[in-house]
Amino acid sequence: xxxxxxxxxxPTGPIRVFLVDDHGLFRSGVRAELDRGVPDxxxxxxxxxxxxxxxxxxHIKPDVVLLDVHMPDGGGAEVLRxxxxxxxxxxxxxxxVSDAAEDVIAVIRAGARGYITKTISGRDLADAVRRVHGxxxxxxxxxxxxxxxxxxxxxxxxPPGDPDLDMLTRRERDVLRLLARGYAYKEIAGELFIxxxxxETHVSSVLRKTQLSNRYELSxxxxxxxxx
Amino acid sequence: xxxxxxxxxxxxxxxxTPAERRPLQRRRSGxxxxxxxxxxxxxxGVNVLWVRAVLVALLLLNGTGLVAxxxxxxxxxxxPTESGRVMERNERQQALGLMAxxxxxxxxxxxxxxxxxxxxxxxxxxxxxxxxxxxxxxxxSQRRRWAAxxxxxxxxxxxxxxxxxxxxxxxxxxxxxFLIGNLELGQVQFAVLAVVATLVGVAxxxxxxxxxxxxxxxxxxxxxxxxxxxxxxxxxxHDSVLQTLALIQRQSDQPREVQRLxxxxxxxxxxxxxxPAGYGRAxxxxxxxxxxxxxxxxTAAAEVEDTYAIDVRPVVVGDHPLDDDLRAVVLAxxxxxxxxxxxxxxxxxxxxxxxxxGEAHVFVRDRGVGFDPGAVSADRHGLADSVHARMERHxxxxxxxxxxxxxxxxxxxxxxxxxxxxxxxxxxxxxAGT
Numbered sequence: 001x002x003x004x005x006x007x008x009x010x011p012t013g014p015i016r017v018f019l020v021d022d023h024g025l026f027r028s029g030v031r032a033e034l035d036r037g038v039p040d041x042x043x044x045x046x047x048x049x050x051x052x053x054x055x056x057x058x059h060i061k062p063d064v065v066l067l068d069v070h071m072p073d074g075g076g077a078e079v080l081r082x083x084x085x086x087x088x089x090x091x092x093x094x095x096x097v098s099d100a101a102e103d104v105i106a107v108i109r110a111g112a113r114g115y116i117t118k119t120i121s122g123r124d125l126a127d128a129v130r131r132v133h134g135x136x137x138x139x140x141x142x143x144x145x146x147x148x149x150x151x152x153x154x155x156x157x158x159p160p161g162d163p164d165l166d167m168l169t170r171r172e173r174d175v176l177r178l179l180a181r182g183y184a185y186k187e188i189a190g191e192l193f194i195x196x197x198x199x200e201t202h203v204s205s206v207l208r209k210t211q212l213s214n215r216y217e218l219s220x221x222x223x224x225x226x227x228x
Numbered sequence: 229x230x231x232x233x234x235x236x237x238x239x240x241x242x243x244x245t246p247a248e249r250r251p252l253q254r255r256r257s258g259x260x261x262x263x264x265x266x267x268x269x270x271x272x273g274v275n276v277l278w279v280r281a282v283l284v285a286l287l288l289l290n291g292t293g294l295v296a297x298x299x300x301x302x303x304x305x306x307x308p309t310e311s312g313r314v315m316e317r318n319e320r321q322q323a324l325g326l327m328a329x330x331x332x333x334x335x336x337x338x339x340x341x342x343x344x345x346x347x348x349x350x351x352x353x354x355x356x357x358x359x360x361x362x363x364x365x366x367x368x369s370q371r372r373r374w375a376a377x378x379x380x381x382x383x384x385x386x387x388x389x390x391x392x393x394x395x396x397x398x399x400x401x402x403x404x405x406f407l408i409g410n411l412e413l414g415q416v417q418f419a420v421l422a423v424v425a426t427l428v429g430v431a432x433x434x435x436x437x438x439x440x441x442x443x444x445x446x447x448x449x450x451x452x453x454x455x456x457x458x459x460x461x462x463x464x465x466h467d468s469v470l471q472t473l474a475l476i477q478r479q480s481d482q483p484r485e486v487q488r489l490x491x492x493x494x495x496x497x498x499x500x501x502x503x504p505a506g507y508g509r510a511x512x513x514x515x516x517x518x519x520x521x522x523x524x525x526x527t528a529a530a531e532v533e534d535t536y537a538i539d540v541r542p543v544v545v546g547d548h549p550l551d552d553d554l555r556a557v558v559l560a561x562x563x564x565x566x567x568x569x570x571x572x573x574x575x576x577x578x579x580x581x582x583x584x585x586g587e588a589h590v591f592v593r594d595r596g597v598g599f600d601p602g603a604v605s606a607d608r609h610g611l612a613d614s615v616h617a618r619m620e621r622h623x624x625x626x627x628x629x630x631x632x633x634x635x636x637x638x639x640x641x642x643x644x645x646x647x648x649x650x651x652x653x654x655x656x657x658x659x660a661g662t
Contacts, residue, residue, distance in 0.1 A: 100501070100502045119539075141541065141543045141578060141580070142541070142543050144543070145543035145544060145545050145580070148545045148582070149545045149546065152545065152546060177580075177582070180543045180545065180580045180582075181543075181578055181580040181591045181593055181637075182578025182580070182593050182595075183593075
């Protein structure tokens with residue numbers, strides 16, 4: 001869509017990260033953690049409100065945006081809504097203290113490539129940034145649990161409309177289960193005798209289904225946040 | 229929701245959200261009569277000229293345009309703040325022209341003796357003008373009320389009264405002339421009709437005040453509810469968060485204790501906000517049901533977290549009401565967590581609960597030191613007694629995976645009622661297992 005002249009995805013040079021969070025204390029904490037000891041990740045800017053973030057991200061065009069879910073004026077979902085259509089190359093990773101399904105699902109449905117909680121360690125955060133920058137999805141155990149729960153077939157539930165989007169394959173389910181059990185991608189690969197790349201493919205496919213499926217809970221959670 | 233777009237990464241189109249459309253509100257600035265046409269134009273995002281033209285055109289259909297305008301005026305609120313819109317000179321001229329056209333249409337209709345149009349242009353036209361004057365005054369007093377804050381909406385000064393009075397006279401005269409001109413009746417019927425006509429006249433004149441009364445009542449109720457909610461939240465935060473913060477300040481020299489307090493408080497607040505399983509729903513199962521497996525395991529995890537100052541984050545998929553078998557699973561899971569907290573030497577334990585059709589699974593995993601399951605010393609009875617024996621007594625199974633340096637995972641599974649036959653590799657079952 002839009003042309004970006006900036007070297008997105010170039011293997012050389014650090015990953016340029018932008019922080020969006022309305023708590024200055026948290027921003028400076030993350031910045032310190034990423035600047036110290038993570039040479040391939042560079043924080044190139046930060047913003048404390050939706051408007052500020054939209055303007056700055058348009059201008060800077062970072063590689064990855066770490067996006068707080070809860071902010072005044074609509075939060076992370078609002079930032080995604082305004083920027084996703086015009087900046088398809090910028091990757092968004094949601095970061096939150098919230099565990100409410102509506103919040104998690106809402107940002108994922110709005111186009112975030114992953115969801116992690118703020119209690120994540122600096123090293124894991126850098127890993128997650130690298131992973132979404134490389135085009136993969138990042139699921140916290142809890143998000144994996146949500147998605148499994150949503151896609152599980154309870155007795156009496158309406159039959160899925162579009163099997164391609166509304167159902168998980170057996171393998172995807174296995175991968176999600178291990179994610180929910182706290183396994184890292186490498187451990188999952190070892191457990192299921194598949195390559196890490198295949199694990200990544202499965203998780204990306206699950207992300208796509210979570211974003212596009214019409215399953216009742218997904219639509220409802222999203223529409224609660226006026227996303228649909 | 230639209231049926232899914234085709235590209236893989238694109239989320240459902242969200243460009244045009246309802247929030248971007250202006251709500252339907254009558255204009256307060258840049259209006260010609262009551263701002264109704266302007267409000268509709270703003271809402272639909274079209275030029276106001278079109279709306280006015282349509283209204284005038286509708287006049288031709290037996291005066292529908294006039295009725296439509298009156299209804300818009302009655303039922304649409306004024307926008308609460310002045311938006312600083314200015315009416316251009318040519319827009320005003322266009323509006324005036326349309327207005328003149330409307331009057332001409334009315335008169336022409338009357339001249340052609342179209343019965344309905346002649347009503348409009350005749351006595352009912354007079355009534356309409358009277359009502360317009362009164363309602364306009366009501367709009368203005370509403371504005372004064374907003375401007376003057378909470379001051380009452382009683383009409384101030386002499387002029388507004390004069391306007392309302394003259395409007396009322398117009399309405400009354402219009403209705404009276406209409407009745408006399410159109411009906412020939414006996415005296416009794418005339419008396420009845422006069423009463424009805426008076427009531428109609430009063431109703432027409434007081435429409436704005438009725439509406440305001442209803443809206444104010446709704447607004448007041450809303451405020452009261454918000455107030456009550458705020459009070460409840462404040463009370464809760466005071467009892468929990470503020471107390472904990474005070475404790476933390478007093479014990480700031482004991483990091484372990486501070487961490488324990490912070491974790492406990494976080495968990496408590498989370499469960500208050502998002503429910504026991506953290507899913508933002510009142511309960512995973514039907515409300516009113518006894519505590520289920522999910523809640524019990526979450527509670528056990530919380531206890532271990534508190535006791536051993538370690539992070540235990542349970543993830544729960546599905547739920548099932550507790551029975552004796554599942555209670556055994558909870559106790560075994562708790563023991564496994566305690567073991568991990570004591571021996572693994574890690575700061576975090578993953579707990580995963582899944583209820584499938586016919587079987588419940590609990591995984592307790594740490595990335596700690598691990599051990600050789602074949603070489604557990606005899607004095608460590610925890611796993612042997614509390615986990616293995618207990619699970620086997622209830623017909624469940626335990627799978628243990630661990631190796632030195634690679635962490636430990638305990639997998640508990642238990643068949644649940646209805647479908648008991650699906651136990652895994654080692655179905656050690658005792659029939660009298662309760």
